[in-house]
Amino acid sequence: MKLCSGKTTEGKRCNAPAGASGLCAFHDPKQARKRALGRKLGGKRNRVASDATFPAKLASPKDVRALLEAITADLTKHENSISRARVLVSVATASLETWKVGSLEDRLAALERVAEGMRK
Numbered sequence: 001m002k003l004c005s006g007k008t009t010e011g012k013r014c015n016a017p018a019g020a021s022g023l024c025a026f027h028d029p030k031q032a033r034k035r036a037l038g039r040k041l042g043g044k045r046n047r048v049a050s051d052a053t054f055p056a057k058l059a060s061p062k063d064v065r066a067l068l069e070a071i072t073a074d075l076t077k078h079e080n081s082i083s084r085a086r087v088l089v090s091v092a093t094a095s096l097e098t099w100k101v102g103s104l105e106d107r108l109a110a111l112e113r114v115a116e117g118m119r120k
């Protein structure tokens with residue numbers, strides 16, 4: 001089997017099998033269009049159609065929670081992966097944070113109502 005006469009980025013000889021041109025698919029300039037098409041198709045195959053709608057504003061913990069829920073729902077359409085797992089962990093962490101803040105806001109509002117009643 002004839003090996004590619006191209007060189008790697010480190011300047012070493014390429015060890016990939018050579019085609020009729022004496023170069024491998026990665027080094028043959030005539031295959032550039034084919035490589036570009038392959039990259040494009042690869043990108044399209046990995047893409048998942050999303051019809052998710054995300055909240056337009058993030059003015060309260062409730063808005064943030066709505067966003068996190070939309071992200072979680074959208075993630076269920078994607079294949080399981082390390083990246084997806086990382087995003088889910090981030091969403092879970094952020095959810096806990098919004099829950100804490102939301103809970104504090106509710107308690108503060110309740111205390112303010114009581115204080116308002118005492119002033120009258």
Ligand SMILES: [Zn+2]
Nearest residue numbers: 004014024027
């Ligand atoms: Zn090569």
